[in-house]
Amino acid sequence: MDQSHPGGVSVTAPPSTLEKVVIEADCLSRSFGPTRAAENVSFKVKRGEILGFLGPNGAGKSTTLRMITGLLAPDEGTAKICGIDIASDPIAAKLKFGYLPESVPLYDEMEVIDYLRFVGTARGLVGSDLAKRIERISHRLGLKAMLRRRCGTLSKGFRQRVGLAQALIHDPEVVILDEPTNGLDPRQIIEVRDLIRELAEECAVIFSTHILQEIAAICSRIIVIHSGRLIADGTPEELAGEFREGWQVVVEGSGVDPQRCGELQLAEGIPGSPGETVHHWLGDSIPDLDHLQKMLEQSGSPLIQVGVGRESLEQVYLRLTGGEELQK
Amino acid sequence: MKNILTVARRECGAYFGTPIAWIFIALQIAILSFFFFLYSPFFIIESADMRVWFGLTPFTMMVFAPAVTMRLWSEELRTGSTEVLLSLPLPVKDLVIGKWLASVIVLLASVVCSLGIPATISWMSASPVDWGPIMGGYIGTVLAGMMFLALGCWVSALSQNQVVSLLVGVTAGIVLVLALSPDFAAFLTSTSEPLARTVEALGVQSHFRSIERGVLAISDVVYFLSGSCLFLALTVFQVELKKQ
Numbered sequence: 170m171d172q173s174h175p176g177g178v179s180v181t182a183p184p185s186t187l188e189k190v191v192i193e194a195d196c197l198s199r200s201f202g203p204t205r206a207a208e209n210v211s212f213k214v215k216r217g218e219i220l221g222f223l224g225p226n227g228a229g230k231s232t233t234l235r236m237i238t239g240l241l242a243p244d245e246g247t248a249k250i251c252g253i254d255i256a257s258d259p260i261a262a263k264l265k266f267g268y269l270p271e272s273v274p275l276y277d278e279m280e281v282i283d284y285l286r287f288v289g290t291a292r293g294l295v296g297s298d299l300a301k302r303i304e305r306i307s308h309r310l311g312l313k314a315m316l317r318r319r320c321g322t323l324s325k326g327f328r329q330r331v332g333l334a335q336a337l338i339h340d341p342e343v344v345i346l347d348e349p350t351n352g353l354d355p356r357q358i359i360e361v362r363d364l365i366r367e368l369a370e371e372c373a374v375i376f377s378t379h380i381l382q383e384i385a386a387i388c389s390r391i392i393v394i395h396s397g398r399l400i401a402d403g404t405p406e407e408l409a410g411e412f413r414e415g416w417q418v419v420v421e422g423s424g425v426d427p428q429r430c431g432e433l434q435l436a437e438g439i440p441g442s443p444g445e446t447v448h449h450w451l452g453d454s455i456p457d458l459d460h461l462q463k464m465l466e467q468s469g470s471p472l473i474q475v476g477v478g479r480e481s482l483e484q485v486y487l488r489l490t491g492g493e494e495l496q497k
Numbered sequence: 498m499k500n501i502l503t504v505a506r507r508e509c510g511a512y513f514g515t516p517i518a519w520i521f522i523a524l525q526i527a528i529l530s531f532f533f534f535l536y537s538p539f540f541i542i543e544s545a546d547m548r549v550w551f552g553l554t555p556f557t558m559m560v561f562a563p564a565v566t567m568r569l570w571s572e573e574l575r576t577g578s579t580e581v582l583l584s585l586p587l588p589v590k591d592l593v594i595g596k597w598l599a600s601v602i603v604l605l606a607s608v609v610c611s612l613g614i615p616a617t618i619s620w621m622s623a624s625p626v627d628w629g630p631i632m633g634g635y636i637g638t639v640l641a642g643m644m645f646l647a648l649g650c651w652v653s654a655l656s657q658n659q660v661v662s663l664l665v666g667v668t669a670g671i672v673l674v675l676a677l678s679p680d681f682a683a684f685l686t687s688t689s690e691p692l693a694r695t696v697e698a699l700g701v702q703s704h705f706r707s708i709e710r711g712v713l714a715i716s717d718v719v720y721f722l723s724g725s726c727l728f729l730a731l732t733v734f735q736v737e738l739k740k741q
Contacts, residue, residue, distance in 0.1 A: 238584050242740045263586035274578035276507070278515050287507045291500070291585040335581065 189216045190252075191265075191343050191373045197236050197246035199397075206232040208397045210246070214390075216342065219369045221388035222377035225490050229397035230377035231271060234347050237375075238268050251342055264292065266343040267336030271351060271377075273328050277321025281312060281331055284320055285338060292339040306334045310364070326357045333364065344368055346376035350383060362387050381486050395490045500587045504595025505602065508569070512603050517568070522607040525561050529553055530614065546627060547615060551634035551709045555674045555701050558638075558645045563666025565603055566649030567659045569596045570736070574657035579739065593732045597650050604642040608635060629711035637708035640721035641701055645670060647728035654735040673701045 192214035199207045207229045214220050222230045235241040237248045239255040239262065248255045253262040276284055282303065289299045307313045310330040315323065320331060329349065336344060346365070350358045365387055368374050378384060384391050384405070391408055393401035401408055512518035533550045573579045582592060619626045652666040653659075675681075677700030685693035697703045704717040 235580075240580060240583055240740060260586045260588065263584060266584075268581070268584040270577060270580035270584075272577045272580075274576045274581060276511065276578060277576075278511055279507075283507075283510060287503065288581070288585065290503045291587055293586070332581075 190214070191216050191250065192220075192237065192375060193247075193249040193252075194233070194237060195247050195249075197233060197243045197248060199232055199236060199241065199243050205397045207236065207243075207394075210394070210397075210399045212392055212399065212402060214343075214373045214375055216373050217369055217389075218373050219365060219387055219389045220373070220375040221384035221391045222375060222394065223381065223384050223391055223486065224377075224379060224394035226379055228379075228394045228490070230379075230394055231347055232397070233394065234268075234345055234375070234377055238266065238345055239263065264339070265341060266345055267339065267341040269332045269336045269344075269346045269349055271347040273332035275320035275323075275328060275331055277319065279320055280317055281307075281320060281323070282316040284331065285316075285334055288335040289338045294339060302338050302340075306338050310334050325352050326354065329353060329357070329361070333361070337368070340371070342372050344372055344374045344376075346374065348378055349376055350378070350380070358383075393486065393490065400490075500591035501595040501598060504587070504592055505598040508596050508599030509602055511568075512565075512599060517565070518603045518606065521561055521565050521603060522610050525557055525607055526611050528557055529611070533614065547618065547631050547634055548709070550614065551630075551637065551705075554634070554638050555641060555705050558642055559670025559674045560667055562600075562604075562642065562645035563649040563652060563663050563670065565600050566597075566646055566653050567662040567666060568653070569600065569650055570654040570732075571657050571659045571662045574654075574739075575659075579736075583736075583739075589736050590729075590733050593650065593729055593736060597647055597729060597732075600646045600650070601639075601643055604639065604646060608638060627711075630709065633711035633713060634709045636713065637705050637717075640708070640718060641705050644701075644721045644724040644728065645673075647725040647732070648673075651728045651732040651735060654732050673699075676700075678702050679706075 190213045192212075194210055194212050197207055197210045198205075210229070210233050212220075222234065224230050232241065236243045236246075237250070237255065239248075239259045242256070250262040251265045253265065255262040276287075279287070285303045285306070286299065289302060294302055303316075307316055310333060312327070312330055312334060315327055315331075318327075320328065323331065329352075333346075333349070336346070349365070350361050353361065362383070365374050365376065369389070388405060390404055391401070392399060393408075529550055532553055533547070536549050570579075573582060583589070615626070615628075615631050648669055649662075649666045652669060653662045655665065656662050677696050679697055679700065679702055682693040682697035682700070682703075685696055698720075704720045707714055708717050
């Protein structure tokens with residue numbers, strides 16, 4: 170796989186800004202004892218892109234993001250934010266991004282406004298500029314009524330918003346969000362997605378999730394990580410196109426005579442129990458559906474439905490993260 | 498310096514915005530006052546000094562300093578707020594010094610609140626007050642406190658469990674105050690004089706006692722300041738180690 174291939178398509182940022190690479194991860198590797206949490210992970214993100222970091226729990230998403238943000242030193246490889254190496258000049262690099270960790274840790278005893286003042290001041294904002302930024306971000310995230318509340322008394326949804334506010338208060342060029350919709354209700358999830366779309370008009374957004382629908386809903390580009398390795402990189406369309414295996418027959422029925430399986434060449438795809446739906450891969454040739462249906466009916470199985478279609482993005486993801494090594 | 502003050506201001510808010518600092522100050526003054534008025538010859542001979550007060554200070558400090566500092570890093574590590582803190586564009590040394598400075602401000606508040614004691618002595622005593630040893634005692638309290646608090650910061654960065662931080666901090670304080678005491682050094686003299694001298698030089702009490710008497714020797718000031726720097730450097734090292 171050509172990992173340097175950006176593959177991203179922005180639909181929002183002006184063309185002149187698209188070429189600017191704001192995140193460069195080059196061969197990042199990290200082990201925890203005998204466990205290889207990240208192995209040779211390389212990718213680039215351009216301004217205007219929304220990069221979805223997809224993978225099952227424990228795949229190495231957070232480890233990779235923590236290496237990019239300088240919270241974890243890689244065993245090998247480098248990470249650059251806006252061209253600045255996070256290891257050699259961490260302070261300059263950290264000015265360029267905002268980061269929301271997965272657990273959204275806040276200081277419970279602090280009022281929201283004091284927390285935002287602290288983070289803003291630490292990020293170099295002062296005086297009226299800081300006050301304006303707090304005003305703007307609290308308005309944008311619907312936090313104005315919560316500014317005088319202690320962080321410890323906030324609901325999960327508002328905690329998430331405060332976490333987002335601290336990550337965005339300094340108008341960063343890069344926003345890194347680790348599972349930003351984790352634990353939110355559907356309405357809040359939609360709000361966060363809308364916010365991420367808005368952010369992509371001004372900066373690059375990289376966020377991790379293990380929820381496929383999230384990625385499909387908002388990402389201009391997807392990276393799939395599994396067992397610490399980058400196994401796919403491309404737009405949702407590219408992934409569904411490049412990585413799917415071809416045509417499939419979808420059979421729903423109650424089983425066929427096993428003796429006919431060989432004749433039908435569908436041994437692995439024959440439904441075994443009533444109502445079961447199976448997907449059988451047929452390769453790149455489009456099957457003759459009428460012929461297939463006829464053969465299945467002749468086998469004596471009371472079929473409910475037979476259909477032919479392409480592999481969905483969800484199926485691609487499940488197959489990629491199911492242990493199969495992708496050799497493309 | 499701006500970064501340090503930003504961090505210190507936040508930590509002071511956490512100390513003084515919650516009961517932590519006030520409980521620490523009230524308890525320390527209450528305990529010291531209790532023993533002071535119980536054991537001081539003040540009411541018998543109207544001795545206008547605070548020797549008993551300052552004599553007890555290292556012992557209360559070895560317990561109260563880790564109690565103040567135990568939350569500084571342990572709580573951040575437990576809640577995961579270090580993730581945000583360390584993603585801010587602040588050098589780790591500024592974070593460490595800022596947090597330590599906040600704990601020193603709690604100590605200074607405690608010292609200011611205890612000034613009522615020498616004022617009371619001065620008012621009640623028939624004999625004139627010798628302010629030299631009292632000033633020395635307060636300077637020694639601040640210097641020793643800075644070192645104990647730096648030690649507490651380091652211990653706090655070692656564990657995300659505050660109780661563990663407190664217990665390890667108190668144990669380390671006991672070593673500095675009791676194990677490395679002049680009495681123990683005297684006991685060791687018969688075995689090995691160089692070892693006895695080393696033990697006395699490393700212990701808090703020998704340095705604190707001379708300051709408490711009003712003698713501000715450079716070596717004692719250097720001892721407390723270098724001890725503070727050493728423990729703060731260890732804290733920076735420990736926090737940096739979290740990235741590894």
